[in-house]
Amino acid sequence: MIECQKVYKKYEGNEAVQSVELEVKQGSIYGLLGSNGAGKTTLLKIIAGILKQDKGKVSIQGAPVFENIDIKKKIIFMPDTPYFFSQYTLRQMANFYSSIFPNWNEERFQKLQDIFEIEMDKKLHKFSKGMKRQAAFWLAFSTMPDVLILDEPFDGLDPVMRKKIKNIMIQDVAEREMTVLISSHNLREVEDICDHVGILHKGRIILEKDLDDLKSDVHKIQIAFKNEPQAEWLREMKTLHYERRGSVWLCVVRGHETEVKSYFEQYEPVIFDMLPLTLEEIFIYEMGEVGYAIQNILV
Numbered sequence: 001m002i003e004c005q006k007v008y009k010k011y012e013g014n015e016a017v018q019s020v021e022l023e024v025k026q027g028s029i030y031g032l033l034g035s036n037g038a039g040k041t042t043l044l045k046i047i048a049g050i051l052k053q054d055k056g057k058v059s060i061q062g063a064p065v066f067e068n069i070d071i072k073k074k075i076i077f078m079p080d081t082p083y084f085f086s087q088y089t090l091r092q093m094a095n096f097y098s099s100i101f102p103n104w105n106e107e108r109f110q111k112l113q114d115i116f117e118i119e120m121d122k123k124l125h126k127f128s129k130g131m132k133r134q135a136a137f138w139l140a141f142s143t144m145p146d147v148l149i150l151d152e153p154f155d156g157l158d159p160v161m162r163k164k165i166k167n168i169m170i171q172d173v174a175e176r177e178m179t180v181l182i183s184s185h186n187l188r189e190v191e192d193i194c195d196h197v198g199i200l201h202k203g204r205i206i207l208e209k210d211l212d213d214l215k216s217d218v219h220k221i222q223i224a225f226k227n228e229p230q231a232e233w234l235r236e237m238k239t240l241h242y243e244r245r246g247s248v249w250l251c252v253v254r255g256h257e258t259e260v261k262s263y264f265e266q267y268e269p270v271i272f273d274m275l276p277l278t279l280e281e282i283f284i285y286e287m288g289e290v291g292y293a294i295q296n297i298l299v
């Protein structure tokens with residue numbers, strides 16, 4: 001659905017996006033994570049066809065996006081600061097959107113009044129930051145987009161509104177296979193809705209994973225023995241981390257659950273617990289392995 005091949009963009013000597021390969025499948029929600037200045041906005045604008053890459057290919061539904069009006073009618077790009085015509089009300093903005101987006105759904109727009117807490121006939125520039133964000137989502141959802149590209153979309157929204165918006169998004173993904181690409185510098189903000197995540201660091205994707213694979217593949221083990229095994233007992237395991245707390249070992253290992261279990265059970269432990277890892281822990285261990293600090297996206 002969304003495909004980037006070796007995408008590169010430079011601003012006056014600053015290589016903002018470097019050889020990025022990225023694929024977002026139809027009906028998937030992809031979280032693009034990265035610290036400030038990582039290149040997220042630049043990449044999203046390239047994908048949305050607002051900026052042109054210097055090198056590489058970008059396509060949506062198999063077609064290049066830049067200057068492609070037909071594709072752009074099916075995409076919504078929501079910038080980190082929503083933009084509206086300065087003197088317009090939400091109703092007037094809606095009329096404008098309906099003239100541009102052929103799939104505009106007036107019935108849905110009316111229905112969403114029950115969700116969003118903003119007045120339709122008040123000028124948008126008088127709204128607070130969070131209300132403007134609500135208005136942007138209201139308009140976006142009413143265009144029935146095939147692809148939603150969101151730059152830091154939850155900034156300024158209260159927790160209740162975040163939840164409501166995430167629910168509508170998930171519903172659209174489930175019911176009509178909408179594809180979503182969300183940038184964020186905060187893993188916790190997006191981990192409950194994304195099925196894929198990619199981490200952008202200094203213009204490069206340094207990690208890309210399916211979240212279910214990630215969660216099912218990494219395990220935290222607490223283990224203790226009556227008779228301690230030989231010093232190199234963990235050598236056969238793909239170990240991301242281990243430490244000893246008194247007589248109990250804490251190990252983070254990668255592998256299939258059954259294989260991991262049978263490996264540890266051969267040592268006949270007196271304590272053996274497999275504990276779930278939070279996504280945050282998985283990232284810390286994974287990234288530790290490739291040698292990058294990612295504290296910024298885990299705040």
Ligand SMILES: Nc1ncnc2c1ncn2[C@@H]1O[C@H](COP(=O)(O)OP(=O)(O)OP(=O)(O)O)[C@@H](O)[C@H]1O
Nearest residue numbers: 011014016034035036037038039040041042043185
């Ligand atoms: N218009 C521009 N002209 C020159 N350099 C730019 C421009 N826009 C972005 N950059 C640079 O490109 C790099 C990537 O910026 P970008 O805005 O894409 O990062 P980001 O990951 O979205 O950051 P943030 O999380 O802070 O919004 C940064 O070093 C930035 O200074």
